Amino acid sequence: MAKFGDHPALPQALEALLMEQVHTVFLKADCPPRVKQGSIGQLKLIEVESDTDWDTLRLEALQEELVELVESNRNRSDCFLEIDRKGCQVIQLGDLRVSCAWPPFSDAREVTIVRPVAKLSIGDYELDPRLIERLADHHRGVFICGRPGSGKTTLAQAIAEYLDTEVGAMVKTMEAPRDLQLADRITQYAPLEGDLEKTAEIIFLVRPDFVIFDEVRRARDFEIFSDVRLAGVGLLGVTHANSALEAIQRLIGKVELGLVSQVLDTIIHVESGQIQQVLELRMTVKAPTGMQEELARPVIEVVEFPSGKITHEMFAFGSEIAVVPVSASAARGQLSPVQALAKEQIVQTIQQWVGVQCEVRFTSENSAKVYAPQNMIATLVGKGGENVNQLQDELGGMNLSIESFADMPEGFAKPNNRWENKQDRRSRESRDWEGRRKGSGKSERRKSRKGR
Secondary structure: OOOOOOOOOOOHHHHOOOOOOEEEEEEEOOOOOEEEEOOOOOOEEEEOOOOOOOOHHHHHHHHHHHHHHHHHOOOOOOEEEEEEEOOEEEEEEOOEEEEEEOOOOOOOOEEEEEOOOOOOOHHHHOOOHHHHHHHOOOOOEEEEEEOOOOOHHHHHHHHHHHHHHHHOOOEEEEEOOOOOOOOOOOEEEOOEOOEHHHHHHHHHHHOOOEEEEEOOOOHHHHHHHHHHHHOOOEEEEEEEOOOHHHHHHHHEOOEOHHHHHHHOOEEEEEEOOEEEEEEEEEEEEEOOOOOOHHHOEEEEEEEEOOOOOEEEEEEEEOOEEEEEEOOOOOOOOOOOHHHHHHHHHHHHHHHHHHOOOOEEEEEEOOEEEEEEOHHHHHHHHOHHHHHHHHHHHHOOOOEEEEEEHHHOOOOOOOOOHHHOOHHHHHHHHHHHHHHHHHHHHHHHHHHHHHHO
């Protein structure tokens, strides 16, 4: 790929818009041109004056000129037509990525030009040496996350070139489209036949030490990320997320819990070009915080790096994967995170089973009383306690007892109509309706007799 700032000579009207610190140029038919200008994390969208009338015909002509530039620079490996579809083209011209769209795909013709704001080295970030050592270990799966324009790709570029030049590792990339600005000897792969899974199959054959996966977005991307990592390749993925924890949660459900820490063990959150937080994932077997020892199970600890402080725990809870904060004990009268999770699951499960609401009162961290309508207690308990035992198993062994609303202690909300069995309610409503109907009929007959 081209070095930063290197691209073929552009039409003068377009070159004039690529002013200093301009990251993106937005051109849309019959609209004034706009640009994003500034440093990483501090980009501003501004409208600029232009002597060119950017109407539909001018933008169409500009697109044709840019395609011709690709043809006239075929000797350059960084000039090519990346995507060519009905209503859309993506063109790479050196360090510029040009996206063109037109009706019916877009409501009007537009051309968008994007270039990197800056190119930094790993030394510019002043990283903790322990983090650099961690990134150089090809037995790791790493996420770089942040919002659009936060500097994720810039950091990924710096890490890739560090691995190439300083570590002496064989580095490849998977990109759609190819966006990273890297040394020529780092091969950048696009989706093979439009499919990144096929790209991954080829990457296995060339035996890289590290793969940079830029942008992990869709559910299938996370699955491909997992497959590549479990094949033993060092993997760094770039994904959109507002926090490191959110990036972890995006992986949940796409990978078995027991494999999560093997697929992903380091998450770097970037904001305004700076690393805001680094988390690591550790697999252990223990009772989740707040549970009794006999409830031990596989738990993934979310740990701040390098302090080692545990912030969250991930574990199977019922049919769900719970992500629970590890904090000080809950204030008096408040439920702990585990209790709140258990209460929600109990209420939802009973609602699904028998169609009634219930109330839950915890007697300890791992024991609770469930209050339900009297006529539903036998159903909830089940023959030989099989139903309540099933619910206890789904909650990881929590001890439950089923009691009537009449047994609720003082201070708890008393039962009202929302706790009634649906069938009972329908029966009562039916009786009330019949009564009203019969009463109405008698009244009408009396009126009729009086009329005679």
